[in-house]
Amino acid sequence: MVDHIDEFESIFRRAERDLFCYVDIPLTSVVVVTDGGAEQAHATIAATKNFVPKLESVEDWRIITADQFRTVAELLEVLDRQQTDLIVTHRHLHEKSFVPQHSLGVHLDVLTQTTSIPVFVLPGSAAQPGSVADRVCDRVMVVADHITGDHRLINYGIRMCRNGGTVWLCHVEDDVVFERYMQAIERIPEIDSDDARILIENQLLKDAQEFIDGCAAVIQTEGPNIIVNSVVTRGHHLRDYRKLIQDHDVDLLVLNTKDDGQLAMHGRAYSLSVELTDVSMLLL
Numbered sequence: 001m002v003d004h005i006d007e008f009e010s011i012f013r014r015a016e017r018d019l020f021c022y023v024d025i026p027l028t029s030v031v032v033v034t035d036g037g038a039e040q041a042h043a044t045i046a047a048t049k050n051f052v053p054k055l056e057s058v059e060d061w062r063i064i065t066a067d068q069f070r071t072v073a074e075l076l077e078v079l080d081r082q083q084t085d086l087i088v089t090h091r092h093l094h095e096k097s098f099v100p101q102h103s104l105g106v107h108l109d110v111l112t113q114t115t116s117i118p119v120f121v122l123p124g125s126a127a128q129p130g131s132v133a134d135r136v137c138d139r140v141m142v143v144a145d146h147i148t149g150d151h152r153l154i155n156y157g158i159r160m161c162r163n164g165g166t167v168w169l170c171h172v173e174d175d176v177v178f179e180r181y182m183q184a185i186e187r188i189p190e191i192d193s194d195d196a197r198i199l200i201e202n203q204l205l206k207d208a209q210e211f212i213d214g215c216a217a218v219i220q221t222e223g224p225n226i227i228v229n230s231v232v233t234r235g236h237h238l239r240d241y242r243k244l245i246q247d248h249d250v251d252l253l254v255l256n257t258k259d260d261g262q263l264a265m266h267g268r269a270y271s272l273s274v275e276l277t278d279v280s281m282l283l284l
Contacts, residue, residue, distance in 0.1 A: 018149045020215040022222045025159040029060035031082050033075065033089040033107075035096075035126050037065055044122070048088050051132040051251075051280070052120075053162050070094060072110045079115065087117050091277065092125040102274060112257045112283050118156065121273070121281045130278060135251050137280075138165030143241060143255040143272065147171040148211040150256070156282060157254040163225045168248060169215060170231040171208035172240050173201075201234065208232045238271050245279055257283045 032048070034041045041063035049056050062082060069075040079087070092105035103109060105125070112119055123130030142157035144150045147169060154169060161167050178201070186193040209232045216228035231244060245253065253276065257269045273281055 018211060020154065020211070020218045021151050022158070022218050023151070023155050025155050027055065027058055027085045027159065029062065029082075029084045030055065030058050030086045030088060031062045031064060031079065031084040033064045033079075033087060033093065035066045035093045037067075038063060041065055044088065047132055048120070048122070051135060052137045052160055054137075054160060066094070072107050075107055075111070076114060079111075079117070084117060086120055087111070087115075088120045088122065090122050090124065090126040090129055092127060094126070096127040104273060119283045121283060123278050123280055125277070132280060136162055137251045138162040139168070139248060139251045140165065141168040141170060141241075141245060141248070141250045141253050143170050143253060146208075148207055153254060153256055153284060154215060156284060157252075158219065158223055158226060160252055160254065160282060161224075161226050166227040166229055166248075167219075168229050168231060168244070168250070169212045170241070170244065171205075171212070171233075172231070172237055173204050173208075173234040174237055175234055176236075178204075178234060205232050205234070238275065241272060242276065245276065250279060252280045252282060254282045254284070 030045075030048075032041045032044050034044060045061050045063070062084065064075070064078050064082070068078050075093075089108065089111075091108055092103075093107040095105050104112070104121075108119070108121065122132065137160055140157045140161040142154055144153055147154075148171075154167075157167050157169075181200075182193065182197055185191050185196050209230065212228075212230040212232065216230070219226065219228055233240070241253075244250070253272070255269050255272060257273065269283075273283060
């Protein structure tokens with residue numbers, strides 16, 4: 001009797017689906033933060049508009065320049081008065097003499113954790129900015145530890161992608177985490193570990209793929225004119241995402257940087273945002 005109940009519960013749970021909800025993210029104001037002057041800030045505005053055509057409709061563009069802040073606290077105070085929908089900036093603000101290789105810079109490190117405002121990070125650093133002059137944002141990659149149910153992340157990726165462009169929804173099941181759980185399962189004699197390995201992997205990847213397929217169907221009927229592609233696999237996060245970005249010549253990477261359980265950015269998002277400095281990023 002118990003076996004039948006468990007089987008019924010499994011069937012019922014498999015029938016449950018987290019349906020994607022498409023929302024057209026409103027962006028009415030954008031603030032450009034620079035450690036240069038007004039001329040540099042306005043050049044950044046022009047470059048950003050060219051790079052992300054969907055931002056051309058934003059009427060309220062503001063600037064925060066070097067003379068308005070030196071410390072993180074001062075920057076946060078100015079931003080608190082601005083009340084904007086999006087921040088555009090570079091890594092390593094006010095760190096021209098010393099650019100740390102393993103950090104976003106103190107301003108951006110704190111900014112991504114203490115404010116709910118999405119941060120659009122242009123490639124390169126404040127001292128050596130990368131160019132987006134020869135690119136248009138029509139290849140967007142959305143990255144999540146667990147993409148199932150991450151509606152906000154996906155909607156922002158759609159919002160940034162040019163009409164007619166492509167959004168890649170990606171889920172890479174971490175090999176290290178998977179193997180750690182499998183090692184625990186292999187120590188339980190009541191469980192057939194060979195079957196468990198196949199069944200668990202298949203179910204994890206199936207859940208992610210079915211959610212992405214549902215996203216594509218909703219976007220096709222309710223969203224803008226974009227193509228939705230998917231990548232669902234097991235592997236090494238940083239190595240695999242680096243390869244995917246190169247293979248698909250990605251213009252923009254969209255990822256979560258906040259973790260409810262800690263103050264600092266969680267490890268996988270941080271390693272991607274620190275090491276992949278040659279691609280633009282939207283950090284949520």
